[in-house]
Amino acid sequence: MSTIVLDPITRLEGHLKVSVTLDASNIVTAAEATGNLFRDFENMLIGRVPKDAAFLTQRICGVCPVSHAIASSKAVEAASGFTPNLQALLLRNLIQGANFISSNILHFYQLALMDYVQGPQMNPWTPGYSQDFKFNATDSQTLINNYVTALSIRRKAHEMGAIFGGKLPHVGNVVPGGVTAIPTSTDITNFRNYLNTITTFITNTYNADVNKLASTYSAYYTIGKGYGNLISYGVFDTNATGSKLFPAGTVTNGVASSFAATNIKEYVGHSWYTSPSGVNPASETTTPSFGKTGAYTWLKAPRYNGTPYEAGSLARTWISGDYKNGVSVMDRHMARYTETAKIAASMQTWLNQIVAGASAFTNLSAQASGSGIGLTEAPRGALGHWVSVATSKISKYQIVTPTCWNASPMDDAGNVGPIEKALIGTHVVDTTQPVELLRIVHSFDPCTGCSVHVMSPEGIEMSNFVVQPL
Amino acid sequence: MKISRRDFLKWSVAAGVALNIEFDLANVNTVLAAETDPPIIWIQGAGCSGCTISTLNVTNPTTIDDVLLNKISMKYNSTIMTAAGDLAMQTLDQSATQYKGQFILVIEGAIPTGASGNYCIIGEFNGVPLTMQQAVLKYGPMAKYVVSAGTCASFGGVPASGANSTGCQSAKTILTGITTNPVVNLSGCPVHPTVLIQTLLDLILTGMPALDSNSRPTKYYSTIHSSCPRRGAQTGVPIGSATGCFRSVGCKGPSTQNVCPSMKWNNGQAWCIGVNYPCIGCSNPTFPTSPLI
Numbered sequence: 001m002s003t004i005v006l007d008p009i010t011r012l013e014g015h016l017k018v019s020v021t022l023d024a025s026n027i028v029t030a031a032e033a034t035g036n037l038f039r040d041f042e043n044m045l046i047g048r049v050p051k052d053a054a055f056l057t058q059r060i061c062g063v064c065p066v067s068h069a070i071a072s073s074k075a076v077e078a079a080s081g082f083t084p085n086l087q088a089l090l091l092r093n094l095i096q097g098a099n100f101i102s103s104n105i106l107h108f109y110q111l112a113l114m115d116y117v118q119g120p121q122m123n124p125w126t127p128g129y130s131q132d133f134k135f136n137a138t139d140s141q142t143l144i145n146n147y148v149t150a151l152s153i154r155r156k157a158h159e160m161g162a163i164f165g166g167k168l169p170h171v172g173n174v175v176p177g178g179v180t181a182i183p184t185s186t187d188i189t190n191f192r193n194y195l196n197t198i199t200t201f202i203t204n205t206y207n208a209d210v211n212k213l214a215s216t217y218s219a220y221y222t223i224g225k226g227y228g229n230l231i232s233y234g235v236f237d238t239n240a241t242g243s244k245l246f247p248a249g250t251v252t253n254g255v256a257s258s259f260a261a262t263n264i265k266e267y268v269g270h271s272w273y274t275s276p277s278g279v280n281p282a283s284e285t286t287t288p289s290f291g292k293t294g295a296y297t298w299l300k301a302p303r304y305n306g307t308p309y310e311a312g313s314l315a316r317t318w319i320s321g322d323y324k325n326g327v328s329v330m331d332r333h334m335a336r337y338t339e340t341a342k343i344a345a346s347m348q349t350w351l352n353q354i355v356a357g358a359s360a361f362t363n364l365s366a367q368a369s370g371s372g373i374g375l376t377e378a379p380r381g382a383l384g385h386w387v388s389v390a391t392s393k394i395s396k397y398q399i400v401t402p403t404c405w406n407a408s409p410m411d412d413a414g415n416v417g418p419i420e421k422a423l424i425g426t427h428v429v430d431t432t433q434p435v436e437l438l439r440i441v442h443s444f445d446p447c448t449g450c451s452v453h454v455m456s457p458e459g460i461e462m463s464n465f466v467v468q469p470l
Numbered sequence: 471m472k473i474s475r476r477d478f479l480k481w482s483v484a485a486g487v488a489l490n491i492e493f494d495l496a497n498v499n500t501v502l503a504a505e506t507d508p509p510i511i512w513i514q515g516a517g518c519s520g521c522t523i524s525t526l527n528v529t530n531p532t533t534i535d536d537v538l539l540n541k542i543s544m545k546y547n548s549t550i551m552t553a554a555g556d557l558a559m560q561t562l563d564q565s566a567t568q569y570k571g572q573f574i575l576v577i578e579g580a581i582p583t584g585a586s587g588n589y590c591i592i593g594e595f596n597g598v599p600l601t602m603q604q605a606v607l608k609y610g611p612m613a614k615y616v617v618s619a620g621t622c623a624s625f626g627g628v629p630a631s632g633a634n635s636t637g638c639q640s641a642k643t644i645l646t647g648i649t650t651n652p653v654v655n656l657s658g659c660p661v662h663p664t665v666l667i668q669t670l671l672d673l674i675l676t677g678m679p680a681l682d683s684n685s686r687p688t689k690y691y692s693t694i695h696s697s698c699p700r701r702g703a704q705t706g707v708p709i710g711s712a713t714g715c716f717r718s719v720g721c722k723g724p725s726t727q728n729v730c731p732s733m734k735w736n737n738g739q740a741w742c743i744g745v746n747y748p749c750i751g752c753s754n755p756t757f758p759t760s761p762l763i
Contacts, residue, residue, distance in 0.1 A: 062520020
């Protein structure tokens with residue numbers, strides 16, 4: 001029996017450590033994922049005016065800020081009983097869509113691809129593992145060239161989103177009440193020109209490259225499955241009555257079903273918290289306990305009806321019916337491409353519905369009290385904000401992020417998290433170059449800045465803090 | 471795809487001339503003699519990677535592929551580097567040792583000092599966790615220059631706001647008095663990519679820039695309101711108005727310094743006030759105020 005500790009897992013947002021135990025045949029028998037950064041986001045919001053949260057929560061993650069702004073705005077709007085007009089919903093779709101495209105292209109080329117192809121022999125692309133490269137020289141060169149092109153395409157996607165959002169990352173105007181941009185016909189034309197360029201890259205280059213990866217590494221259709229249970233909160237409103245491009249839902253043991261936020265509970269049995277375990281975020285509290293026996297991460301373990309679920313592109317495309325081939329490393333990449341193409345195509349439709357010169361913003365008066373839930377999707381999966389307001393200030397704020405679902409630890413019933421489950425059973429060919437583990441973890445597109453739960457550090461006893469002793 | 475060091479210098483000098491920068495020839499010769507492109511080590515603490523992503527968005531003075539392939543040598547950046555785990559941490563430490571006194575340390579995110587720094591562990595080195603605080607204290611004094619990318623590293627920013635229960639501090643606070651050159655703050659949430667990349671090139675080619683009282687290069691940090699296209703327009707307009715000055719609804723433009731009105735963001739596409747929302751002062755030492763505006 002041996003162990004492998006990968007810390008840091010690079011090519012993701014944040015600070016993630018993965019530890020695995022191997023048997024004599026180098027098969028993973030146990031895995032632990034550890035979130036290694038703790039900020040105090042939920043508590044730092046308490047006492048602030050509700051509309052500030054749309055700006056502060058974007059700073060949880062520079063890779064998916066727009067989704068946080070939208071989740072926060074929806075939560076505060078729900079607490080006020082307000083629904084933005086169609087123009088606002090469409091502008092949010094276009095800004096969020098631009099960020100999805102940028103993030104998904106960044107993920108495939110800049111974050112994931114270096115697990116399969118050798119980059120230029122210079123920093124930051126070297127050093128790296130030299131294990132299991134299968135592409136021939138021509139294909140390798142094509143992929144590296146497209147890596148460089150993808151850098152400019154993902155940048156252009158951000159430039160496109162900034163036309164209506166002000167700047168990216170961290171947009172300036174997605175707030176409770178709508179979006180303050182008032183598009184001109186020039187803005188709309190500018191946006192469309194960007195979208196056409198980006199769509200061409202997606203449908204030609206990204207399409208060809210992801211299929212090339214899938215055919216060259218077809219074994220990865222059977223690696224890294226995990227539980228196979230999928231969850232999505234739904235994203236991209238297509239009207240003011242709740243219809244979405246990717247609907248909310250769950251897939252449990254292959255069976256599709258509806259979704260209800262009341263079925264979510266977070267468990268802390270193996271997390272550095274002593275607050276009550278198994279509580280819905282609407283009434284959840286958080287008490288930290290560094291070094292708690294049996295705990296190994298800052299992440300809590302969200303569960304749906306007590307069961308671990310995987311969030312992300314594959315969950316969205318499975319529930320929408322756009323891609324439901326299987327659950328694996330390669331299926332995640334294929335689903336991410338599939339949804340990227342669908343989003344780009346849908347953005348053309350939404351852009352055609354934008355009315356030049358029309359307002360998408362209502363200046364909401366501050367509500368004195370109430371509570372609301374804002375559900376959307378970040379590129380890497382289901383994102384929810386739960387807000388309570390008292391005396392016109394935030395009295396409670398809870399955030400459950402996609403990587404909380406995916407990189408969660410073992411829950412109180414002994415179920416490991418989805419990434420941990422996906423690692424178990426994997427054969428590591430060369431334990432000094434465990435590229436298989438990186439490929440599995442990266443396929444989830446984890447983002448630990450998002451995932452790290454937030455709590456008050458009162459009562460921490462550092463003498464009890466034991467770093468995961470593997 | 472890699473161009474020669476001589477080409478880099480030629481390009482850099484041309485860019486410098488365009489920007490009216492005076493070159494220190496001895497320094498140019500030092501750069502020319504180095505065995506690598508100018509080494510950069512970029513470490514992340516209590517942040518969101520937004521400053522790395524913003525840097526990827528650079529278009530002026532050049533694009534990121536050109537920066538990474540031809541202008542600098544990015545020895546360590548956990549968001550984009552290929553190496554992971556031990557290999558990554560060895561690269562970090564070996565690069566700092568090999569290029570001691572030569573490399574630029576870029577710090578993204580604030581530095582948690584509470585809980586003995588254990589709120590942020592950037593990796594394990596020989597099986598021992600390395601906190602962000604330890605990394606900054608170890609590598610800051612080894613660097614030729616230290617650059618704080620963004621408001622968190624410059625002033626604490628969002629993770630240091632409110633009760634600051636994790637004890638987040640700025641790089642300058644942690645490193646005052648123990649660095650070769652004063653820490654250069656490049657605030658902004660995120661940092662503006664032109665400010666970041668051009669400052670790195672300026673440091674490589676001409677050395678320390680003139681700094682303002684917040685340790686920021688004076689050439690980038692001027693008051694937003696002074697060059698705001700809405701300055702002097704009708705005041706009293708509500709948030710969301712496509713015209714008029716937002717000063718009376720709390721706009722932070724009069725008290726904030728950055729390049730936004732002149733350079734805008736994302737290749738000059740837009741900026742916050744341009745999409746009808748007041749400045750929230752994201753490059754200020756006091757960001758994020760409560761309320762923001």
